[in-house]
Amino acid sequence: MTSEGSHAFARKLEGFPGREPRLDEQASAAHGLPLETLAKVRKSQSWHHLGEWLSRHEVQEISSGRVEVDDDLAARLGIDGLPSGDRQRTVAALQSRHLHRVDLLAPSGNASLDIVLNQDGFAGWADPGQADLAAADGEGSSRLLQGERKFISGPWSVLPRLVSSWAGLAPAWAGWPPLKIPGSVIDSRLDRSSESGTEQFPPLDDAGEWWLLRLSGAGLQAEPWLISERIGCMAITGEPGDNDVTLVQVNGLSVFTSIVSYWDAALTDLAGGVT
Structure with missing residues (x-):
């Protein structure tokens, strides 16, 4: 987008994802997206926001929309570097x-991004991530119970990379x-209190932790993916029912290509002027 409003979103995440550490610098440069391990996701959110x-x-x-975005609120949201009109x-x-x-x-805890799109870009809220839930001081668990969230925003162009990086997409190890x-095996692996029964499926035991x-x-629903600690990404396919x-x-x-396709479809109506 070239509208004046798009500049506000572009500046909010300026530098993403260039400031991020890489699992493999050469592979990341070749693909144009972060290729990271799940350990990084567990330690910290891999995108930057200042709020x-x-x-x-x-x-x-x-x-x-009932509150005015004054200097104090803008600082708390991390958008105080934007001009007044761009903040609003x-x-x-x-x-x-x-x-x-x-x-x-x-199994170690869930996280989510609630994102809304308009003609200029996206904005939304991030739930506490796994790193916060595992904080030694317990602050993360408190945030989860209180429903505290962080504000995020940016231009459309960074959405696929943001989601890919946030999910910690890792290169796949070929061979399986x-x-x-x-389907219950997946559910049980995500529930630590359940018996997974994966002894019948050796690749799953070798995968390490799953996400x-x-x-x-x-109106859109993307096919879910299992992202594993040691054998990379797995698409989940099957017939309804x-x-x-x-x-x-x-x-x-x-997976990154599928994420790009998802957002391309999501933006179709907006490109036609729908808000």
């Missing part, structure tokens, strides 16, 4: 009806053929 944690009530008030325009994006959600589900398993990445919203699913090992670049 503070805000309470559930504050999130609701800001999202409703960026926050106003929260009132768009084009809501999308990105979920990252894992497609594997048909009961389930899922995008949905505004089937009890069994098939895991197909894929390169992290394939």
Whole structure:
């Protein structure tokens, strides 16, 4: 987009993802996206935002558009570096009806991004991540219970990279053929209190910790992916209503391509002027 408002979103995440450490600098440069391990996701969110944690009530008030974005609030949101008009325009994006959600589900705790799109870019809220939940001082758990969130925004062009980096997409280790398993095995692996029964499926034991990445919203639902600690990304395929699913090992670049396609479809209406 070339409208004046798009500059506000562009400046909010200026430098993303160039400032990020790489698992493999050469591979990342070749693909044009971060290729990272899940250890990084567990340690810290891999995208940058300067705002503070805000309470559930504050999130609701800001999202409703009933509060003025003064200097204090702009600083708390991390957009105080923007001109006054750009600040209001960026926050106003929260009132768009084009809501999308990105979920990252894992036994160690879930995190999510609630993102809304408008003609200029995106804005939304990030739930506490796994790193915060595991904080030694317990502050992260407190944030989760209180429903505290952080504000995020940026131009459309960074959305695929933001989601890919946030999910910690890692290169796939080739070698496993497609594997048909009961869907309940995935559910149980994401629930530490359940017996996973993965002894029947050796690749799953070798995978290490799993994360389930899922995008949905505004009439769109992307196929979920399992992102594993040691054997990379696996697409989850199957027929609706089937009890069994098939895991197909894929390169992290394939997942990134699917994420790009998802956002391209999500932006179709907006490109036509719908807000």
